[in-house]
Amino acid sequence: MRGKLIVLEGLDRAGKSTQCGRLVTRLQDLGQRVQHMRFPDRTTPIGQMINAYLTGTSEQEDHVIHLLFSANRWEAATKIKSLIAEGATVVIDRYYYSGCVYSAAKDNSTLSLEWARHPEVGLPRPDVVIFLDISPEKAAQRGGFGSEKYENSRMQKRVREIFADIKTLQQEGQDFITIDAGDSEEEVAKRVEEAALDIIKKVDETDSPLRVVESS
Template sequence: MSSSAERSARRGALIVVEGLDRAGKSSQCEMLQTYLAERGHDVKYIRFPDRTTPIGKLIDAYLRGSADQNDHSIHLLFSANRWELAKSMQRDIAAGISIVVDRYSYSGAVYSAAKANPTLSLDWAWQPEIGLPQPDLCLFLNISTEAAAQRGGFGEERYENEKMQTRVREIFRALFDRQDKVCVIDAGRALDEVAKDVHIAVEKCFVNSSRNEPLGTLGPLAPRAGSVPSLS
């Protein structure tokens, strides 16, 4: 493992965990935070949406079904919620603190596009994300819609139904065909087995990522490339 001096000379890493609802994202984020801290890394864990901010409270009411919003306006609120924390994320990472993020721009774009609104395409949904901090690694916890629906708590929020989750899974595939730095992990296994693969992927990221350079920013979607393993 690198010495403290070597670690402090490098910026932190931005690690994002994505997946369907009930795929185990929060559990894996918490376990990853502990794993990294035990190995001497300064690390924070944040979740989107951040429901504590003024914008986050509007989003929370929407997700719980107690408020309605136009598809475009709620999408922009989700994006604005990420922009609220962008500067603090960049400061922390520049100071050598790694950040584990539960949901990010990928979910934001995918869930909005999954509504099948003809004027809200994946490309339209991605536009407000351009310029946000770019993850060094995005971990997609891959699980079937049927398996996710069998997990505790499924159905408590607006998007937790099988029809929507099936559509979300399809659009994640389309998005990841146009992104790099994505690692697909089988999340249909025991928690510890999934965590082992998560930790291996993150360790590789720490070794291989260019953390001597400033954190990048998200850019426009690339043309379809098919560079990411299938979510079969």
């Protein structure tokens, strides 16, 4: 039986990393083999270029940095598919949804959400995307947004708006589950676990194959 592909998405400071860690531990406690990944993966040569951009030590044209983010996901695609084929569930902190949304949020007239999505076609498609929804104002109360690019209130407001747009697309709309991330950590963890276990059960019962992202 194949593994599952579970993605957590949301604004900065929504609690994605915390909830990914809790979910991985819970699934392992239930006897499942689990691999935790996050994007961008800053350990690869491409990831190091992305890190330099995010930390402000280099600059990239908007389309170029978007394609680097996409390439960073593509260089992990074979590993993701192999793990799932071997029966491991892969839990990912951010995936192509963030890549598309953050690029489109720049308000570059030639970098639309549709354009940003094209390079992602063919990537492994998640069995479920758990979106941790929180207002930028509440997120900022959790210690501020940090000093990297994109980590500011104006950008986060725009990102939240475009996440609402991406959830209206046919494929993405089928995959997204929204959870209120403004609740307590324990309550959010409970709902994340329920969503993950529900999709694991559904995939096992239907024996459905791993899908790929298709053109919209």
